[in-house]
Amino acid sequence: MEIQFKKADILKDHPQDSDLGFGTVFTDYMFNMDYTPEKGWHNPRIEPYGPMQMDPSTMVLHYGQAIFEGLKAYRTESGDIRLFRPKDNFHRFNLSANRLCMPALDEDFILEALLELLKIEKDWVPGAPGTSLYIRPAIIATDPYIGLRSSHTYRFFMILSPVGAYYPEGFDPVKIWVTTDYVRAVRGGVGQAKTAGNYAASLYATDLANKDGYTQVMWLDGVELKYVEEVGSMNIFFMIGDELISPALNGSILAGVTRDSVIRLARSWGINVVERRISIDEIYAAHDRGELKEVFGSGTAAVISPVGNIKYNGREILIGAGQVGPLAAKLFQELMDIQYCKADDPFGWTMPVK
Structure with missing residues (x-):
């Protein structure tokens, strides 16, 4: 045509x-x-x-x-x-x-x-x-x-x-609020599609989070309200011990392009990346043991968004002393360098506009 x-x-x-x-x-x-x-x-x-x-x-x-x-x-x-x-x-x-x-x-x-x-x-x-x-x-x-x-x-x-920058905080860690009253999507629905209704469904809980001083909502699964799925407009990663964990794509989670880029980059650096179900209780238990090293989101708009605080059932935990973690910082810099052609592009991700 x-x-x-x-x-x-x-x-x-x-x-x-x-x-x-x-x-x-x-x-x-x-x-x-x-x-x-x-x-x-x-x-x-x-x-x-x-x-x-x-x-x-x-x-x-x-x-x-x-x-x-x-x-x-x-x-x-x-x-x-x-x-x-x-x-x-x-x-x-x-x-x-x-x-x-x-x-x-x-x-x-x-x-x-x-x-x-x-x-x-x-x-x-x-x-x-x-x-x-x-x-x-x-x-x-x-x-x-x-x-x-x-x-x-x-x-x-x-x-x-x-x-410019997606978040007013820039690359500073954001605060995340976990809801147990509202869900974004359920398996068998349209959670894996980038459709307008998914975002409309997120607005009310996001407004509650904002009023409580939090930037985004961490969504739990729509059946058991137990397993972490996404965070607002991002996929989510947890560095626990020597594993980088991201919730497995299960039909209610958007398959983020930046998420895939993070996984491929991290694996190329020899990091043990695991895609599996992970509960909010497991995350808090890892924090209490001192094993929760970093939490960060990934998405086209923000690229990498470090998480400094998580609030769940009235209890707030601090991650990495509220500072940007080394892996989040490295991933952010590497992705930005590839996108702006300041670094090699071993995966062939960029395309020139001629």
């Missing part, structure tokens, strides 16, 4: 890199493409960023049939632009689409479309350390219909946002 381009009449002013937050500023252009049963995916176009007109009965507004992804473009010291594992993000995107009864996308074509969009918007990629251009692909159901079924029509779009 040929990608059409519509030029904007007026271009926006670019923010200073030092003023960037997260997800509040958007670039001049976006990519759009539509789906109908008769035509399949069609009408790919890059056009000025702007509102979408929707009928009040549009199905996504009523039944939540929506998926998205998150990845970044990075400006290197030489001025080049790089993507980090985009094919893995688009492969996961199609897995989410399948779970939400949406038509699959040609992964090679949408990567081509992203590269074309980035070539147009290359000046929006910030260059200050720690900044990047966040990329948000999404699919929404667009049938104007009130009735519970999967939509027949869809819109795929990609928008871009120059960003």
